[in-house]
Amino acid sequence: MQLYANARNCQTPDWIYLSPHLDDAVFSCGGRIALQARMGVSVWVVTVFAGSPDGPLSDFALLLQTGWGLAERDAPAARREEDREALALLGATPVHGDFHDCIYRRSPDGHFLYPDWASLWGPIAPEEAALTEALAQRLGALPSSAVWVVPLGAGRHVDHRHLRQAAEMTGRACLYYEDYPYADDEEAVRSALGEGKWDAEVIFLDEAVLEAKTAAALCYRSQISSFWADEADLVDRFRAYAQRIGGGRPAERYWRRCG
Ligand SMILES: [Zn+2]
Incomplete structure (x- = not known):
């Protein structure tokens, strides 16, 4: 399967973190990944929407890529490189899927499905009814013995919701992570948890x-x-969030359905 062809020669994973985009798993779970790597646990980070666009860009995608300093470039290729660098620091294996980020996706007649900022948080496009199923099929080809950690979908980004639904469609038991930085908004986490019953698991991080x-x-x-605002702001906000989650001690929080 294409989704993990580039990891076939790597050690079979004990844990698989499913990441919509090339950053989500590290922003949200980087502490736990680092702890596991330190203990010799084999970790894959599977980023599904990591493919390079195969057609023209929308004005919106070009605007975003300009903001990223990647205008007119193969932005996903540059981002895959960033991901390899980040995961090498943590000691995890990157696996890059070839699905396209929603900003690049088009309908069969060629119109862009998510052409502006508001559309990223709105309904899943009706043209994408088959995408969740296709994703689920690919996920089903991943090594079956690993623990799966999937995004809750806090913040309601359309790709995060697609991935959560696909993971749930496989019928696998999942552990859920709080999508950071969207999870900075406590209401976004509450809303993603919805009405179900959940157990929280807090993982403390040392310095x-x-x-x-x-x-x-x-x-x-x-x-x-x-x-x-800048790198220093990222460092400060990561710490503030981690300390809020841990009641003063840095932590990450995970969720598991109960009942
Ligand atoms: Zn994302």
């Missing part, structure tokens, strides 16, 4: 692990200006 997570996050250079 070295928090620093490793932050250093890995800083590798996603193209994405920093989308969310933070």
Whole structure:
């Protein structure tokens, strides 16, 4: 399967973190990944919407890529490189899927499905009814023995919702992570959890692990200006969020359905 062809020669994973985009798993779970790598646990980070566009860009995609400093370039290729760098720091294996980020996706008649900012948080395009199923099929080809960690979809980004639905469609038991930085908004997390019953699991991070997570996050250079004023702001906000989650001690929080 194409989705993990580039990881076939790597050690079979004990844990698989499913990431919509080339940054989400590290921003959200980088501390736990670093802790696991330190203990010799084999970790893959599978980023599904990591493919390079195969057609023209929308004005919106070009605007975003300009903001990332990647105008007129193969932005996903540059971002895959950032991801390899970040995961090398943490000791995890990058796996890059070839699905396209929603900003590049078009309908069969060629119109862009997500042509502006508002559309990223709105309904999934009706033309994409088959995408979740196609994603689920690919995920089903991943090694079956690993623990899966999937995005809750906090913040409601359309690609995050697609991935959560696809993971759930496989019928696998999942552990869920809070999509950071969207999870900075507590209401976004509450809304993503919905009405179901959940158990929270808090993983404490020591200082070295928090620093490793932050250093890995800083590798996603193209994405920093989308969310933070500068590198120092990223470092401060990562720490503030981690300390809020841990009640003063840095932590990450995960969720598992119960009942
Ligand atoms: Zn994302």
